[in-house]
Amino acid sequence: MIKASIRRVRRALLAAGATAVLAVGLLTATAGTSQAATQGPCDIYLAGGTPCVAAHSTTRALYGAYNGPLYQVRRASDNATRDIGLLSAGGYADAAAQDSFCAGTSCVITVLYDQSGKGNHLTQAPGGGAAGGPDNLANAFEAPVTVGGHKAYGVYVAPGTGYRNNNTNGIATGDQPEGMYAIFDGTHFNGGCCFDYGNAETNNLDTGNGHMEALYFGNNKSWGWGSGNGPWVMADLENGLFSGVNRGFNANDPSVNSRFLTAMLKGGPNQWALRGGDARSGGLSTFYNGVRPNATGYNPMHKEGAIILGIGGDNSKWAQGTFYEGVMTQGYPSDATENAVQANINAAGYNSGSTGTGTLTPGSRISLQATTAPCCTSHYLRHNDADNKVVISNTNSSSPTTDKADATWIVRAGLANTSCLSFESANNPGRFLRHFNYELYLDFDNGAGPFAQDATFCPTRGNSGVGTSFQSVNFPTKYLRHYNYTAYIASNGGSNSWDSGTSWAADTSWLAAQPLG
Ligand code: AHR
Numbered sequence: 159m160i161k162a163s164i165r166r167v168r169r170a171l172l173a174a175g176a177t178a179v180l181a182v183g184l185l186t187a188t189a190g191t192s193q194a195a196t197q198g199p200c201d202i203y204l205a206g207g208t209p210c211v212a213a214h215s216t217t218r219a220l221y222g223a224y225n226g227p228l229y230q231v232r233r234a235s236d237n238a239t240r241d242i243g244l245l246s247a248g249g250y251a252d253a254a255a256q257d258s259f260c261a262g263t264s265c266v267i268t269v270l271y272d273q274s275g276k277g278n279h280l281t282q283a284p285g286g287g288a289a290g291g292p293d294n295l296a297n298a299f300e301a302p303v304t305v306g307g308h309k310a311y312g313v314y315v316a317p318g319t320g321y322r323n324n325n326t327n328g329i330a331t332g333d334q335p336e337g338m339y340a341i342f343d344g345t346h347f348n349g350g351c352c353f354d355y356g357n358a359e360t361n362n363l364d365t366g367n368g369h370m371e372a373l374y375f376g377n378n379k380s381w382g383w384g385s386g387n388g389p390w391v392m393a394d395l396e397n398g399l400f401s402g403v404n405r406g407f408n409a410n411d412p413s414v415n416s417r418f419l420t421a422m423l424k425g426g427p428n429q430w431a432l433r434g435g436d437a438r439s440g441g442l443s444t445f446y447n448g449v450r451p452n453a454t455g456y457n458p459m460h461k462e463g464a465i466i467l468g469i470g471g472d473n474s475k476w477a478q479g480t481f482y483e484g485v486m487t488q489g490y491p492s493d494a495t496e497n498a499v500q501a502n503i504n505a506a507g508y509n510s511g512s513t514g515t516g517t518l519t520p521g522s523r524i525s526l527q528a529t530t531a532p533c534c535t536s537h538y539l540r541h542n543d544a545d546n547k548v549v550i551s552n553t554n555s556s557s558p559t560t561d562k563a564d565a566t567w568i569v570r571a572g573l574a575n576t577s578c579l580s581f582e583s584a585n586n587p588g589r590f591l592r593h594f595n596y597e598l599y600l601d602f603d604n605g606a607g608p609f610a611q612d613a614t615f616c617p618t619r620g621n622s623g624v625g626t627s628f629q630s631v632n633f634p635t636k637y638l639r640h641y642n643y644t645a646y647i648a649s650n651g652g653s654n655s656w657d658s659g660t661s662w663a664a665d666t667s668w669l670a671a672q673p674l675g
Contacts, residue, residue, distance in 0.1 A: 206495030286362030286473025350476030367455025384411025
């Protein structure tokens with residue numbers, strides 16, 4: 159096990175080239191310990207002369223020697239908090255500690271600790287010029303993953319969620335050089351402003367061009383975009399998401415959507431670069447490397463040194479995304495150092511947290527099969543394409559690809575209660591099954607309280623004795639039901655036509671099936 163770990167790190171370093179050689183001392187120095195990884199990205203940045211001044215992760219240590227807390231969770235039942243640490247120094251998150259602390263209730267992530275020793279922790283963002291606050295905190299169960307085979311949780315940013323630190327230590331200001339990287343879920347994004355990680359204003363206001371330098375990920379085209387339909391990694395430099403030297407379009411910034419995405423940004427006097435790659439394998443591509451944008455206010459820069467996650471500099475909080483780890487450095491990292499960091503990220507072994515398919519475990523992909531015979535046993539719950547209604551329709555493996563995808567759901571921990579479940583559309587990330595006036599729709603999670611309630615269903619034994627029924631969390635007498643091929647929440651007898659007692663038990667009982675799409 160230890161030998162395999164060392165081999166993995168050694169392979170990663172060899173793949174990374176020259177800079178990796180600098181890190182071999184670290185490797186041999188700690189080879190006798192029992193941890194999974196003997197060095198982290200911040201050891202590599204340090205060896206390259208550009209130390210981390212902020213290092214945030216909910217999944218793993220970012221230094222080989224780090225053995226402190228990664229993040230803090232708060233549970234709803236009694237508002238108690240708990241720091242979540244590591245399984246061993248330099249290793250992976252102790253996700254089981256979160257599971258047991260939050261059992262039977264829900265938890266949010268309250269603090270992302272800074273591992274760099276600079277005290278640059280991230281906490282709940284306050285209101286700002288664009289939107290009031292405080293912002294929402296991330297549900298601690300929404301982004302399950304495995305890293306190096308170990309269960310962990312990322313930071314799932316629904317619109318309205320944001321973290322900030324306006325009182326930092328060692329983060330670049332003015333035109334000082336810095337670098338940063340983050341690992342995002344490349345399939346979780348939107349066009350809202352602005353899913354960012356990096357340097358921003360210290361007063362939560364838009365203080366002008368060049369006052370930010372943060373990684374952005376999503377398909378917002380208000381300021382800049384790249385080739386294809388997005389999403390893109392861009393630089394949020396304030397009043398502009400830049401995909402290259404021009405405002406607007408830059409062809410060299412590609413659409414990127416690998417499940418785990420490494421995004422990198424660095425900036426110094428009249429110089430900056432944007433890079434990215436698949437966090438699971440392969441190297442980095444350079445999307446831009448050159449002078450500051452040809453627009454006023456960005457040269458020299460006016461960085462202020464706050465750190466944001468999930469929001470824009472002025473607390474614009476309409477974006478969504480998922481963050482697993484990220485750092486900010488002092489100084490402009492070399493490409494070779496960044497390549498070595500990418501090799502380290504590859505070796506960490508990020509994987510989907512899905513524990514299988516066709517199961518009601520958060521992260522799993524499923525299709526929900528109706529059980530009412532004889533009409534409906536080949537029908538599956540799906541969203542329409544023409545409108546946002548939810549129906550059942552006859553679907554099988556030979557159905558058109560879109561139909562199969564429309565009938566496929568990603569199981570999520572319940573947005574309003576993590577002991578229950580929510581269902582995110584597999585082909586419309588960020589849109590969830592929810593009821594409105596007792597009818598089911600596919601809607602965006604807008605971060606507002608009622609949405610979470612309307613989108614949360616508690617699984618119970620099937621009302622007909624078959625499969626599973628899904629009880630509405632805010633209308634507990636009502637269950638997810640199909641009626642005349644349309645989906646509702648329905649009670650067994652009631653004022654709506656779909657509350658009819660005829661076939662109610664069968665109509666509210668579903669099979670969690672293998673995903674069609
Ligand atoms: O630069 C894009 C966004 O513009 C910033 O994040 C925000 O502060 C402003 O609204």
